[in-house]
């Protein structure tokens with residue numbers, strides 16, 4: 304039973320090698336990075352839209368305030384034309400000073416808001432350019448990665464058909480256990496125990512588990528997740 308699985312595992316090295324080369328491909332990494340950016344860009348744009356809308360609303364409120372202040376200013380100027388005594392003139396001057404101070408504050412706020420709006424526009428441009436670059440990167444590196452994948456096709460088909468033949472000889476339940484581990488990126492999956500220790504990570508195995516080995520069962524290492532077997536004594 305174990306011999307068949309060991310034969311399968313030996314041939315599986317061919318598949319693992321192809322998978323590792325594909326996984327290590329720079330083009331794949333670049334295409335994935337570009338895709339990640341593109342997937343997240345909508346959220347960035349939405350956030351920016353919300354910020355832009357907030358700034359635009361604040362700006363139009365300030366504009367309204369500026370119009371009102373200008374109206375008050377005109378009223379004071381008109382009133383100055385018909386001042387009757389020094390007390391009234393002094394009062395009016397004081398009011399005009401206060402108004403001038405308010406106008407200055409509002410103008411300062413408007414200037415700050417314009418700067419913020421300018422920064423948001425810049426951010427839009429930055430995102431637009433980055434998106435273009437990411438799209439180009441995704442297209443280019445994705446294409447190269449697909450070419451690399453295609454270049455392995457024949458080799459992969461060969462290994463897979465070999466594995467299919469070998470898998471047919473393995474106990475199905477055991478094969479399933481192996482493939483589950485393999486899907487979790489473990490390779491090699493199957494190790495021989497070394498005395499009372501895991502042959503892969505050297506963890507000491509509990510007696511209860513070791514007992515099962517003697518009956519020809521395959522156990523699992525708690526630490527590294529490998530499947531363990533014991534060679535039958537001849």
Ligand SMILES: [Zn+2]
Pocket residue numbers: 501502503504505506524525526527528529
């Ligand atoms: Zn282990």
